[in-house]
Amino acid sequence: MSDKIIRVGISIGDLNGIGIEVILKTFEDARMMEFCTPVIFGATKTFSYQKKIFKLNTNFVGVSSAAEAVDGKLNIVNLIKDVPNVEFGKETKAGGTVALQSLQAATEALKKGEVDVLVTAPINKYNIQTEEFKFPGHTDYLATQLEGDSLMFMVSDGLRIGLLTDHVAVKDIAEHITPELIERKIETIHESLRKDFSIQKPKIAMLGINPHSGDNGVIGKEDDDVMKPTIQKIFESGKMVFGPYAADSFFGSDSYKQFDAVVAAYHDQGLIPFKTLSFGKGVNYTAGLSKVRTSPDHGTAYGIAGKGEADPSSFIEALFAAIKIYKNREEYKTLSANPLKKSNG
Template structure:
């Protein structure tokens, strides 16, 4: 990418009855953000005008037909629809789900066609997005289908990085879903992402146990002894610095996570509860393993405060910065791997 051309950062607006538009628009209310990227919203002029008016957000924007027309130094809005859907802050409606998907589909299409470089997704509601042609529990599963690669839900906040072996599945299904093949795949995605996206040369990964106290040597469930331990040993013997399984109840509280570059949790809440507790509202959900970069804030639609103008944009802003950093790190990674001589120079300089 030319140094003069800023990264085009696409934004799907999520559920417009929630806080997605608010935190996204507030992020770019600060004109200094234009120094880092060119924002491209996928919605409509009328929708963005209504949101900024209702929420008292002071921005101006440039309406365009497609993302390739985006102008650096301006907030750009691709007009995905012409009609004016009804906004009902704080309510779960079929209409808001329908338009959340329209925005997402348009943004992903632009990403696939290289009209934007990265994508930041505002929060959706997993219930009202369901339709005959959209049966996904969330963004991650849809993106995994649309973009090449196998995905990993990877929560990041500075040096705290937590990935998930299983994400949006019922707790009762976790143990049977975790197989040696799944563990090997997720560890491989995580290790590759740490090297390519976060510039960590020899990443150390911790794996959390499935059962309390990692099964207490088979006393509390046999999955940790029979599945996790031998798979971890196999990966380690093959050169991957992966350790565990560690008892999840004390791992973060004791500060053990600080000894690793990333942690792989067995299931959703095992990883996200400590992550969100420690990240203080500035965490980012990054979809690792795909050929394109996608991030999102680590919170939901927050209907309870929607329309009040009080939503905190910190997590969304961090999602923007993370997407930009990962994109640049990948460019550098691919450039170094194309030029072995340059790679040697970098090693010597380090």
């Protein structure tokens, strides 16, 4: 297993953002091909144009399908026939159309086993919307395409934050958080920590929904009525889950360092501290699915698109995280296989 060359499928994201720039910068160093075989779903014409714009020396080959990808090379699957003009920094319908074509093709190759993992460059959540894509982001789309229970899991070397709710309006958060949801998400995170991150006995912290976790019902009753009894039930089942903790002081006091993962009640409660502590090194990982998907922790960055200023660090981290998680999963499968069943089968 350790000698397997992992094929990494890559969707290019919004054509007018920094996705292609960070991909080209990531693989400008040919030594990256020693770690994986990258398979990009886009068009060589677009990559040639941006390579020239950014004065990069990244070499690549065009192939007609992921199945024809060549190990040791940066492969680009030519799937876009009518390549639109790049309009850096602009939110165009063409940019969203290409992003969706790339994502759909990469996901299909992942499902077929033509690539082992998926790394997605950032999309614009507005211009990608069509009859085929009515989702608030990658996570929800992939949940419909792959088996499992998806969960947005932001990870870095020293911090892992999972979300009970992700792209949900603030006014709707409390009604979404039920005992059933908490139990399901904790199960997903617990299993991910064991299988994907090789942590045998995970220790998980949960943040409260309301300020100061409700202050004993003074600032909302959801923490007392929903969070606390559910956490107690999960703890009594054998999982080391603790909380709810007041979110305002949890990160500044370094309390997060005592846990293998933190579960935030909603998007900004988890993403603001994560990006403050890990920006440029963080990875958005979709835990709980049958296949591995990661993404950098930034967006399309229209403000710097086309200027050559994009930092590929987070994309590189996403790439290596996908490879590492894939290997951890394969090792877990090997270690947990029943040798008696195999010998009797």
